[in-house]
Amino acid sequence: MDQLSGLDASFLYLESGAQLMHVCAVIVVDPTTIPGGYDFESFKAELSSRVSDIAMFNRKLKFVPGRIDFPVWVTDDEFDIDRHVHRLAVPSPGGDRELTEVAGHLAGIPLDRSRPLWEMFVIEGLASGKIAVFSKMHHASVDGVSGSNMISYLCSLEADAPPLDTGGGSAATYQRTPSDLELVGRGLAAIGTKPVHLARLLVPTARTVVETVGRARRGTAMAAPLTAPRTSFNGTITGHRSIAYTDVPLDAIKEIRRAVPGATVNDVVLALSGGALRRYLLDRDELPESSLLASVPVSVHGESKRLGGRNKVSSIFCRLGTDVDDPRERITQMSVGNANAKDHHKAVPADTLQEWAEFAAPRTFGLAVRMVSDLKLAERGPVIHNLVISNVPGPPVPLYFMGSRIDALYPLGPVFHGAGLNITVMSNHGQMHIGAIACRELVPQLWDLVDQFPVELDAMRSALLDG
Structure with missing residues (x-):
């Protein structure tokens, strides 16, 4: 089953x-x-x-x-x-x-x-x-x-x-x-085992908390949730969506990566996103004094020991350097911060999120979503994170979909109450395709944000390669 x-x-x-x-x-x-x-x-x-x-x-x-x-x-x-x-x-x-x-x-x-x-x-x-x-x-x-x-x-x-x-998608029947x-019968049996399951989770979870506190004291922890500044796209969302997209050359991303010792392609993508968001918010006279905080999904397919389930994912939190004007300083900070975040993430068991999710209850989750929406709690309390940014590796060679050559592929993730913007990028045959989706009421002019990505890329190349 x-x-x-x-x-x-x-x-x-x-x-x-x-x-x-x-x-x-x-x-x-x-x-x-x-x-x-x-x-x-x-x-x-x-x-x-x-x-x-x-x-x-x-x-x-x-x-x-x-x-x-x-x-x-x-x-x-x-x-x-x-x-x-x-x-x-x-x-x-x-x-x-x-x-x-x-x-x-x-x-x-x-x-x-x-x-x-x-x-x-x-x-x-x-x-x-x-x-x-x-x-x-x-x-x-x-x-x-x-x-x-x-x-x-x-x-x-x-x-x-x-x-x-x-092969991975076979067995349709x-x-x-x-x-x-x-x-x-299976459900009742599963309910009976949950107290034992919970007891097994408490000790490793406690260790993770202690490890996180220690890292925070040493300054090597990932950025903490609930510390994000509030922006116009951090509120209660509706079911309406706006979409925009753009392309940037993958070679340009790699050039910038090589110019910063220790940097990764993902560091460049996040720094590029931070710079584009900074420009967008400056144009709207909305730039917060502190940096925006992004939730970045991380695949644990290679580390997970769980056999079942389609979602094998965790998350790290990253400061985007939107409070930094200089692109070189921003990506340098990003490289150091992300190295700490990755090291911190490795110290957390890969299946932690999946294990705790086994206690998910439909009525509890549904009630919580309705409460957040009806009471507009996303507009009152601290901001967990400002947006989701995801980097999905894509094919390095041309692909054909039903015989038609794929010229661009723009992925689009979900948005949430409190974080009404999602940016997802995918590499494809020499291009980095950037897809953005948002709650239309919170980000009505999404193209104004997406159009800043090529501008910011040029600024990063000028600062890092021409200077």
């Missing part, structure tokens, strides 16, 4: 009409590379053929009666590709702004939990002659790594070649759907 882990299920429990827990992507493809040419019905038929043997596209949720235990995945015996793949067109003139208006609207619509938790929208009418595919998959089903692996299930290295890999009685 394929049961969701506590962390997987928590993304279901945290979801509301405003706080949507799916991850999205805008994939821009060149249809002229498709053997035999493009037409929507053939495109959909090929997609249907490729997803037919991949479990993540064919499974749906079955909830335990009384919600006494986490849901399980079962095969959707009534799977219909027409419920998941749709055709749209952007309004004239068909530019990036029009495309993101359509994508923002789609991102604000929740997925239907009675079906497999994914959708794709093939968007035509772009002035460039290209096609955009807007994808949505629920976070209960994928995390950043497994979500990017979806590309390998559907893409190939040549336009007419078979998909790269279906579960042998048997468990009965309600069986699920209740």
Whole structure:
């Protein structure tokens, strides 16, 4: 039986009409590379053929009666590709702004939990002659790594070649759907073991707390949550979304990394984000005196000892240096701070978040989300973090999606009450694609922020390479 882990299920429990827990992507493809040419019905038929043997596209949720235990995945015996793949067109003139208006609207619509938790929208009418595919998959089903692996299930290295890999997504059919009685029995048994499970967690958690206190005293701890300054995008979110994106050369990112001893590509990405946010907030006369704080997801797929669950992720907190004007000083601080954060993170058991998530309760989580929203608690208390920034490694070579060459892939993560902005970057064949998604009411002019990334990159290169 394929049961969701506590962390997987928590993304279901945290979801509301405003706080949507799916991850999205805008994939821009060149249809002229498709053997035999493009037409929507053939495109959909090929997609249907490729997803037919991949479990993540064919499974749906079955909830335990009384919600006494986490849901399980079962095969959707009534799977219909027409419920998941749709055709749209952007309004004239068909530019990036029009495309993101359509994508923002789609991102604000929740997925239907009675079906497999994914959708794709093939968007035509772009002035460039290209096609955009807007994808949505629920976070209960994928995390950043497994979500990017979806590309390998559907893409190939040549336009007419078979998909790269279906091994990780095979076994589309579960042998048997468990009965309600069986699920209740397993749920009651799981409840009985939770006190023992909790007792086992207390000692390692206490050690982690002691270790964190010691690091804080030595000045080698990661940045602490609840210490972020308040900005205009730190408040109660709605279900409306704004989307924007841009590209920067990956070689430029690597040049900057080489100019700062000890720096990593991720350090450069975070420093670039900090500089762009600084420019954006300065233009709006909103720049806080202290640095913005980002939550940065970290994959623990390689360290986790847990066999089940799709989400194997932890998080570190990073100061973005928005209070620093000089790009060289900002990235130097970022490199040192991130080295401490990574070292601190390694001292925390990889499965800590997953272990504690096993105590997730749907009613408790749902009540908490409603309370935060109804009482607007995100606008009153301390700010946990200002935004989420994620860096997802992508393919170093061109990929073909249903035979069409991928020219750009902009990943988009969820936003939360209190942190209504998410920036996710993905490298792809020499480019760094930057996708931003936000609550539309909190960040109505998201392009104003995204347009600062190339400007800040030039400033960083000038400061580090020309000086």
